[in-house]
Amino acid sequence: MTLREVKEILNATVLSGEDSLDLEVRSACGSDFMSDVLAYVKDQALLLTGMVNPQVIRTADMMDMKCVVFVRGKMPDQAMLDLARASGIVVMTSEYRMYVACGLLYTHGLLGEEGL
Amino acid sequence: MSEPLVLSFRVDGGDLSQAGVASSQVKLTLKQLGFPPDVIRRVSVCMYEGEINMVIHAHGGTATVEIGADSITIILADTGPGIPDISRAMEAGYSTAGDSVRDLGFGAGMGLPNMKKYSDRMEIQSTVGVGTTVTMGIDL
Numbered sequence: 001m002t003l004r005e006v007k008e009i010l011n012a013t014v015l016s017g018e019d020s021l022d023l024e025v026r027s028a029c030g031s032d033f034m035s036d037v038l039a040y041v042k043d044q045a046l047l048l049t050g051m052v053n054p055q056v057i058r059t060a061d062m063m064d065m066k067c068v069v070f071v072r073g074k075m076p077d078q079a080m081l082d083l084a085r086a087s088g089i090v091v092m093t094s095e096y097r098m099y100v101a102c103g104l105l106y107t108h109g110l111l112g113e114e115g116l
Numbered sequence: 117m118s119e120p121l122v123l124s125f126r127v128d129g130g131d132l133s134q135a136g137v138a139s140s141q142v143k144l145t146l147k148q149l150g151f152p153p154d155v156i157r158r159v160s161v162c163m164y165e166g167e168i169n170m171v172i173h174a175h176g177g178t179a180t181v182e183i184g185a186d187s188i189t190i191i192l193a194d195t196g197p198g199i200p201d202i203s204r205a206m207e208a209g210y211s212t213a214g215d216s217v218r219d220l221g222f223g224a225g226m227g228l229p230n231m232k233k234y235s236d237r238m239e240i241q242s243t244v245g246v247g248t249t250v251t252m253g254i255d256l
Contacts, residue, residue: 032221033221036226038161
């Protein structure tokens with residue numbers, strides 16, 4: 001699934017990385033706990049989260065993720081967007097709640113990991 | 117054998133929102149040096165979790181990364197309160213972090229277990245009231 005499709009499915013607004021929407025992601029994860037992201041993420045390139053602080057972008061960067069989607073309409077500040085831009089991470093915000101956002105992507109074929 | 121490349125950082129304490137700057141720098145350097153992605157990720161996560169720990173618990177400290185021919189060694193040293201019970205601190209889910217830390221998505225008691233998981237060797241030396249040094253090795 002391309003990030004452009006993610007944007008459309010989640011009716012999201014792209015806040016950073018508009019020119020990278022053709023990037024493809026094969027799996028995603030949803031978490032507000034960055035330690036869990038660091039512990040359990042393998043190759044999930046998309047992070048959905050309701051947590052808004054610079055450590056979300058840093059965590060995504062450490063795990064080589066391509067995109068962070070903030071759910072529940074959460075808005076990162078400019079410093080976070082600057083950090084994301086420097087790290088080459090696409091940032092979006094969606095009004096959907098976590099459960100619905102994950103469900104929508106899953107039913108459109110974006111899995112959590114291989115086969116699941 | 118050539119001398120290892122050594123990177124040194126001062127990790128400022130107090131402001132968790134700024135933690136991770138040193139880890140990002142190390143990640144970038146390893147990328148520029150052409151290390152494999154899995155090595156870069158393991159070093160990055162070990163250092164990042166350690167950096168977060170130093171900010172949360174020890175008012176900062178120093179981080180040193182030695183890039184040798186066979187392994188990368190991360191040494192995180194602080195002069196914080198020390199760890200009274202290291203085996204307890206190593207338990208997944210055990211944390212002494214406060215609500216302000218949890219509000220930022222950390223403090224789940226996964227930091228030290230994550231560091232052990234992603235490193236090939238980890239040693240913790242800690243004296244209450246003196247400080248803690250965590251040394252991690254990642255084989256190449």
